[in-house]
Amino acid sequence: MARVAREMVEKTGINVDQLVELLVKNAAAELTTYYYYTILRCNLIGLDGETIKEIAEVARIEDRNHFEALVPRIYELGGSLPKDMKAFHDISGCPPAYLPAKIETVEDILKVLVEAERCAVRQYTYICNLTAGKDHRTYDLALSILHEEIEHESWFSESLGEGPSGHFMRRGETSPFVSKFLK
Amino acid sequence: MKRFTCAELRYYDGKEGRPAYVAFGGKVYDLSSSFLWRGGRHQALHSAGEDLTEALREAPHGAELLERFPVVGELVEE
Numbered sequence: 001m002a003r004v005a006r007e008m009v010e011k012t013g014i015n016v017d018q019l020v021e022l023l024v025k026n027a028a029a030e031l032t033t034y035y036y037y038t039i040l041r042c043n044l045i046g047l048d049g050e051t052i053k054e055i056a057e058v059a060r061i062e063d064r065n066h067f068e069a070l071v072p073r074i075y076e077l078g079g080s081l082p083k084d085m086k087a088f089h090d091i092s093g094c095p096p097a098y099l100p101a102k103i104e105t106v107e108d109i110l111k112v113l114v115e116a117e118r119c120a121v122r123q124y125t126y127i128c129n130l131t132a133g134k135d136h137r138t139y140d141l142a143l144s145i146l147h148e149e150i151e152h153e154s155w156f157s158e159s160l161g162e163g164p165s166g167h168f169m170r171r172g173e174t175s176p177f178v179s180k181f182l183k
Numbered sequence: 184m185k186r187f188t189c190a191e192l193r194y195y196d197g198k199e200g201r202p203a204y205v206a207f208g209g210k211v212y213d214l215s216s217s218f219l220w221r222g223g224r225h226q227a228l229h230s231a232g233e234d235l236t237e238a239l240r241e242a243p244h245g246a247e248l249l250e251r252f253p254v255v256g257e258l259v260e261e
Contacts, residue, residue: 018227018228021227022227022228025226025227091221092218093226095218095219096218122243123226124243125243126226129243131240156205
């Protein structure tokens with residue numbers, strides 16, 4: 001634990017135990033999403049599916065990066081990850097992104113993908129609101145993740161025909177916002 | 184439709200097999216089937232058995248997510 005770093009956050013009035021619990025829930029959401037997206041990506045097949053597969057893969061890798069970036073902050077603040085992977089899964093801050101039972105079109109998978117991203121956007125917006133002007137390091141981390149989650153939502157939303165978002169698929173390295181926490 | 188006072192609503196806290204009910208805008212919703220309300224807790228911040236009308240104003244989502252769940256009653260004065 002980074003004792004003084006935690007004390008500084010406590011002094012702002014933030015309930016640090018509650019914040020840590022939120023960070024653990026989001027770390028669980030990221031890692032489980034990485035797993036479930038693996039299955040979704042495998043099922044993006046055919047001409048339509050192949051057009052989405054690469055984008056889903058980028059979102060999958062970036063979600064794993066989000067997990068990696070969150071873990072140090074959890075431990076700095078005195079938290080830890082559950083020792084039981086099943087327990088970790090079940091406390092996720094977002095519902096499991098299960099492969100639909102019946103897949104008729106690529107849209108069925110896209111709807112799962114966009115819902116998962118929308119949950120993440122809500123989660124990190126909340127953490128940003130909670131930490132803004134108080135816990136600068138968690139805020140910076142949550143904001144960096146939020147930037148990427150909003151882009152993921154935009155990609156899938158556009159593919160569902162919900163309208164243009166002004167975004168383009170990732171060029172260059174993955175996690176352009178979060179990579180500074182991974183070095 | 185069943186009528187709940189705040190005191191009655193508190194019983195439905197989602198713990199030890201009890202249903203997870205929350206009130207919003209005078210309606211009582213059954214969130215027992217929600218992944219995000221397992222054990223009667225939600226996002227480390229909220230508990231079942233409570234009126235979340237005020238809390239939802241601060242939440243990063245609106246009432247539309249609650250509306251996916253069945254309404255089981257209405258909240259009335261004590």
